Amino acid sequence: MSSGSDSKPGFRQRFCGGDHLVGTFIKTPATHPVEIIGGVGFDFVIIDEEHAPWDRxxxxxxxLAARASGTAGLVRVAEPTPSKILSVLDDGATGVLVPHVSSPAKAREVAAACRYRGGKRGFSNTTRAGRFGAVGMWDHVAAADRDVTLIAMIEDPEALDEIDAIVATEGLDGVFVGRGDLSVALQASGMDAPEIVGACEKIIAAAKGVNKPVAMMVANADEARRFRAMGVSAFIVSSDQGFMRQAALKAYSDIAAVGAR
Structure with a gap:
């Protein structure tokens, strides 16, 4: 998140505006994957504190690597708590992907943690987010409230019962449909099972009803086209480790096949 004013729209403005955005998860706790993926042209990366060995x-x-490579750096925090959210926002995250937002009360809590005005975010401008004190108090507050992106993960069955109230929460910018967790929780046969497709349709419809964007993890372009037609605008594909495994598997298979001839 930049505390200055840029002439081009920032990530939050693009996300909330429904721009077609492409991102990936970063699982390896190092700067190089972020730099490489940012250099390729990805619109955003999500540092995965929840499912990978990241620390503060x-x-x-x-x-910092995300800023250097010109990509938006979001963090999927390990827990849906104000302290986790505050730490990564102070470090300069463009925004947060918050897991298990399963009720309107939780949505309000995490929204408050992201906002100064109308919220409860702890103040400090002596962080990267405040350019280490170079930005004055109220300029920093204004920039943070303008630019920080909050995306709630809808991945619990109980969230489906209150989805309209969750997505309508003030300060919540959009939602991510967690098909994997929903599939496990509902004991579905797979992420394309009828009950999961129905859950996706319900979440997307609720978000459309309040003009908020939806993010989805997709396996390939065909899946992205299908969900784009349903109203999804932000797409997460694979991860740095997934890309490495895919490329390594192809390279190994290609060269190993030479010896089999």
């Missing part, structure tokens, strides 16, 4: 120091460095 490595997240801090990765967010």
């Amino acid at each position: 120091v490595t997240i801090d460095a990765a967010l």
Whole structure:
């Protein structure tokens, strides 16, 4: 998140405006994957604190790498708590992906943690977010409230019962449909099972009803086209580790096949 004013729209403005955005998860706690993926042209990366071995120091460095490579650096925080959210926002995260937002009360809590005015975010401008004190108090507050992106993960069955109230929460910018967690929780046969497709349709419809964007993880372009037609605008594909495995598997298979001839 930049505390200055840029002439081009920032990530939050693009996300909330429904721009077609492409991102990926970063699982390896190092700066290089962020730099490489940012250099390719990805619109955003999501540092995955929830499911990978990130800590405060490595997240801090990765967010600097995101800035250096010109990609938006978001963090999927390990827990949906104000302290986790505050730490990564102070480190300069463009925004947060918050897991298990399963009720309107939780949505309000995490929204408050992201906002100064009308919220409860702890103040400090002596962080990267405040350019280490170079930005004055109220300029920093204004920039943070303008630019920080909050995306709630809808991945619990109980969230489906209150989805309209969750997505309508003030300060919540959009939602991510967690098909994997929903599939496990509902004991579905797979992420394309009828009950999961129905859950996706319900979440997307609720978000459309309040003009908020939806993010989705997709396996390929065909899946992206299908969900784009349903109203999804932000797409997350694979991860740095997934890309590495895919490329390594192809390289190994290609060269190993030479010896089999």
